[in-house]
Amino acid sequence: MIHIQDVTHTFSIGKKGKEKRVPVLKNVSIDINKGEIVSIVGKSGSGKSTLLHVLAGFMKPESGSIKVLNQETAKLSESEHAEFRLNNFGFIFQNFQLMPGLTAFENIELPLKLKGVPKSERRVNVEALIQKVGLSAVADHYPNELSGGQQQRVSIARALVSNPPIILADEPTGSLDSETENEILILIQSLNKSLGITFVIITHDDEVANIAHRKYRLHDGALVNGGALHVV
Amino acid sequence: MSFKDQLDFIRQHLKKNKLRVFMTVLAATMGCAFLIVLASVGFGLHKTLTDEMLDTQLINEVQIYGKEDQSPVTADDQQKMREMENVNAVVSRSYLEGVTSITMDDRTGYGDVQLTNLEEEEKANLALSEGTMPTKPNEIVIGYHFAQNLLTEAEMNAQSDEEVSTGFTTSMIGKEISIELTPLNEENNEPKTWDFVVTGVAKAPSKDWMTDQRVLIDESYRTEFQLFTQPDVPVEESYISVYVYADGLQSVKGITESLKAEGYHVYSVTEEMETMDLFFTVLKAGLLFVGTIAVLISSIGIFNTMTMAVTERTREIGVMKAIGANPKLIQRLFLMESIWIGVIGTAIAVALSYAISYLANWLIPLIVMNIMEEDGMEDMGITISSIPWQLVVIASVISIGVAMVSGWRPARKATKIDVIQALRQEL
Known part of the structure; x- marks a missing residue:
């Protein structure tokens, strides 16, 4: 489903003219199958977030190939990539990244609005999802009126609402306490099981990484283990 | 979205x-x-x-004030103009000189006496507020304000700056007025009088401040008057203003251009408006x-x-x-x-x-x-x-x-x- 082949990327840092080139991804190759939960772990600066950004199309890799659903995404234009993301990816961010001016309901329906789904259809989909993630009581609350766990549930619902085959999660429990973290991880596992959605989770936390079927470890931009099957 | x-x-x-x-x-x-x-x-x-x-101006009027070769505008020229496209009427007007008095019974007044073709004037939109257009040569049309100038001697003496007499206020239709002319040459200045019957009164001008004191006489008198007032000037050399009336403002420009091309000096409202x-x-x-x-x-x-x-x-x-x-x-x-x-x-x-x-x-x-x-x-x-x-x-x-x-x-x-x-x- 996702085929990352020899992806290499380098950042230029420092003053103009005196830039220093720092390699952040070194020939990274990963294969992810449909319906899997895959975690990519590593310390800060190991390149795991860069890998997610390259996979999501937020930046283009210096070299290498990224194939998602048989589509070479590294070659897509910005507009094509936006459309590809809208149809195939859902995102869960560490700090939720909700729109402060929109209610929980409106935040969840945003991807459907972008897709041009009619209002009546949107309402049915969002209401069903709100119930599934347990947010019925706070659907008309604004993000600043929600707890961290509730905000992350909104974020998960937003990622799920357009039925994407893949969800990319960047430190999904990084801002949550351990109890809420467990709730969110259980929710991810149940969604994976019930809907067959592929999850790619970026984390520095081994406990979070352990819910994955396979685990990749990055160190200084290079893979240090080959994603051996992990018994959940 | x-x-x-x-x-x-x-x-x-x-x-x-x-x-x-x-x-x-x-x-x-x-x-x-x-x-x-x-x-x-x-x-x-x-x-x-x-x-x-x-x-203040007739928008469909094109005034002809001569020819480029200085020759007068003849009756033939006017006939050709009448045959032009979108022309409603061609009127030739001349101002009567040597008028010494205009009287009606015991009233005397003054007016802007013009000799014109009244049939053409009618086609050129001369509208009447009262009466009918003349059918005989001695019948005339007067301007809307003409009667206000006809004053008795007593009224003339009583007039002051503060008080202006309203003149003759009843209907002028059917009234007879006399126009006295005096020859312009010094040798013979014996005056002569002509009588006319008023059959029509023109409509009031579009603006309150405008006055119409015309006395419109049929042009058939032109030769007679000319021979009396200026016998030494040939009739064909007397000054006549010719006016061409278009069927609408939209035709004025075209008629103006055509007349210019034929060597006439013309003026129309479109010239000024341009x-x-x-x-x-x-x-x-x-x-x-x-x-x-x-x-x-x-x-x-x-x-x-x-x-x-x-x-x-x-x-x-x-x-x-x-x-x-x-x-x-x-x-x-x-x-x-x-x-x-x-x-x-x-x-x-x-x-x-x-x-x-x-x-x-x-x-x-x-x-x-x-x-x-x-x-x-x-x-x-x-x-x-x-x-x-x-x-x-x-x-x-x-x-x-x-x-x-x-x-x-x-x-x-x-x-x-x-x-x-x-x-x-x-x-």
Whole structure:
């Protein structure tokens, strides 16, 4: 489903003219199958977030190939990539990244609005999802009126609402306490099981990484283990 | 994203910064209203002068005041003119010289005695307020105010600066008037009198301040009068004014051009209007240019508002791009926001301008009247400010266009926002 082949990327840092080139991804190759939960772990600066950004199309890799659903995404234009993301990816961010001016309901329906789904259809989909993630009581609350766990549930619902085959999660429990973290991880596992959605989770936390079927470890931009099957 | 959702999205954002948006709309309104009101003065003056010209002159009249080769305009020439396309009538008029008095019973007066072809005058729209057109040579038509000049001796003596006699006030139809002529040569100055019967009275002139004291006599008397008053001047050399009447204003230009091409010296209202239109077109363009500068100044406000909106919403734009919003959609949303400001500002400005224009047309003549201590200015139909729909369209296009241009750069900036940098921004 996702085929990352020899992806290499380098950042230029420092003053103009005196830039220093720092390699952040070194020939990274990963294969992810449909319906899997895959975690990519590593310390800060190991390149795991860069890998997610390259996979999501937020930046283009210096070299290498990224194939998602048989589509070479590294070659897509910005507009094509936006459309590809809208149809195939859902995102869960560490700090939720909700729109402060929109209610929980409106935040969840945003991807459907972008897709041009009619209002009546949107309402049915969002209401069903709100119930599934347990947010019925706070659907008309604004993000600043929600707890961290509730905000992350909104974020998960937003990622799920357009039925994407893949969800990319960047430190999904990084801002949550351990109890809420467990709730969110259980929710991810149940969604994976019930809907067959592929999850790619970026984390520095081994406990979070352990819910994955396979685990990749990055160190200084290079893979240090080959994603051996992990018994959940 | 559907258009309605895009509008909802914009509305939500505008609601967030009500005061800032209000101030920006206010700036756009002031700029556009200034443009409209300033240009409306040019349109108003143009309208006043055009109306004045059309009211005081016969708009379908083409005056012929000679030929390029100095030869007189003959009856044959006039006949050819009558045969031209879109010509209703050709009238030749001459002023009767040597009139010493006009009398009716015990009343004496004065008048503007003209010899003319009354049939052609009728075709040229000589309208009567009373009576009928003459059918016999000794029958005449008089101007609307002619009877006011017919005074008895007692009335003439009683007249003073404060009190003006109203003259003969009952109907003139059927009355006989006598015109006394005196030859212009010094040797023989024995006067002679001709009698005429009034059959028609012309309609009142279009303006209150205009007076019509004509006495229209059939041109068949031309030779007789000429031989009496100026026997030494051949009849064909006497001065005759020829007027060609078109079937409408739209034909005047064509007839004028044709007559010019045939070697006539002509004058028509279109000639004067063309010169005036050119002057006012330049004036209006100048005023629009000055007004546009005000709109450009107000556009700085829109630019600032939109730039701040983009800066403030960097993280939101980043999130939208991350979840799949097309950069073109982001650009469109911000452009629509600046257009919205432009449209609302323009709509308010148009309404405000009409109010200012109405007020100016009412108030300024009053003020001028008070300063000059004169009455009746309001009746003169002076338009200080006029806002035709064309001005509204021009001002709207400029104003909304400028709003679009000033919102374009911030909108482009929004599409260039880096998703990764935006997502790293603190909440």
